[in-house]
Amino acid sequence: MLLIRCPYCEEERPELEFRHAGEAHLVRPGNIAEMSDEDFEGFFFIRQNPKGLVYERWRHVHGCARFFNAVRDTVSDKFVTTYKAGEKKPVIKGAAE
Amino acid sequence: MARSNEALRRPALEGRAASHAWVSVTPAAPASRLSLRTPADSVGAVSKALGFALPQKPKTSAQKNGRAALWLGPDEWLVIDESGSEISPALGKVKAFHSAVDVSHRNVGIVVSGPGAEATIAAGCPQDILLATFPVGACSRTVLGKIEIVLWRTGDTTFRVECWRSFSDYAFTFLSEAARDAAV
Ligand SMILES: [Zn+2]
Numbered sequence: 001m002l003l004i005r006c007p008y009c010e011e012e013r014p015e016l017e018f019r020h021a022g023e024a025h026l027v028r029p030g031n032i033a034e035m036s037d038e039d040f041e042g043f044f045f046i047r048q049n050p051k052g053l054v055y056e057r058w059r060h061v062h063g064c065a066r067f068f069n070a071v072r073d074t075v076s077d078k079f080v081t082t083y084k085a086g087e088k089k090p091v092i093k094g095a096a097e
Numbered sequence: 098m099a100r101s102n103e104a105l106r107r108p109a110l111e112g113r114a115a116s117h118a119w120v121s122v123t124p125a126a127p128a129s130r131l132s133l134r135t136p137a138d139s140v141g142a143v144s145k146a147l148g149f150a151l152p153q154k155p156k157t158s159a160q161k162n163g164r165a166a167l168w169l170g171p172d173e174w175l176v177i178d179e180s181g182s183e184i185s186p187a188l189g190k191v192k193a194f195h196s197a198v199d200v201s202h203r204n205v206g207i208v209v210s211g212p213g214a215e216a217t218i219a220a221g222c223p224q225d226i227l228l229a230t231f232p233v234g235a236c237s238r239t240v241l242g243k244i245e246i247v248l249w250r251t252g253d254t255t256f257r258v259e260c261w262r263s264f265s266d267y268a269f270t271f272l273s274e275a276a277r278d279a280a281v
Pocket of ligand 1: 009060064065066073
């Protein structure tokens with residue numbers, strides 16, 4: 001079984017306790033009502049989905065229940081690192097900006 | 098015959114028990130329970146009202162006089178009181194910001210005890226629950242089979258499984274079946 005390190009529980013836990021929660025570091029626009037439809041579409045629907053290293057949100061739903069961020073390789077399914085929500089996006093060699 | 102106006106309280110797992118050579122599975126006695134959410138700067142005041150300090154480290158618990166607090170998340174605890182006293186009145190007086198929801202009847206406790214307890218839990222729980230990594234007093238929200246539980250090690254060979262009431266039949270049956278296979 002895949003083990004994922006939860007930054008809040010401070011240890012590796014079985015993947016069954018976790019749930020994927022989409023792309024990380026999306027910035028919610030300040031005033032959605034004044035956005036153009038194209039800009040809103042970009043914010044709401046369009047994701048990078050690169051092959052390789054991705055920045056993702058995960059939730060330790062059957063553990064501490066907290067959301068956190070992770071860098072994962074979509075080819076090997078290897079987790080490079082995990083960090084608390086709100087922490088700075090780490091610079092990882094080979095990851096898309 | 099005397100007639101009573103009181104509703105009959107029937108525990109979800111009334112009368113059920115499973116006992117095997119290495120392990121027994123029994124329903125825990127009724128208890129008062131709180132789902133407690135407390136930001137860091139309220140922890141002191143809430144701890145004082147509870148009668149002991151809320152544990153701050155992941156996967157740890159604290160207890161005193163039949164009342165225990167289990168760390169579930171950075172600002173979340175499950176409080177279980179088996180002493181027969183209600184917990185809510187003490188917390189009602191706390192001015193510091195917090196949330197305490199009485200979940201006494203939402204949860205059902207199951208005690209798994211004996212040399213085969215570890216193997217019985219491990220039949221459905223993916224966490225590493227060996228004594229070295231999950232020592233006495235350790236607790237965690239996790240999964241058992243296809244349901245969510247709170248697991249709490251209360252002794253070298255004793256675990257308490259807390260699950261939601263409607264899942265208790267599944268949990269108890271699962272643990273009973275696992276207990277049959279739990280050889281040491
Ligand atoms: Zn966690």
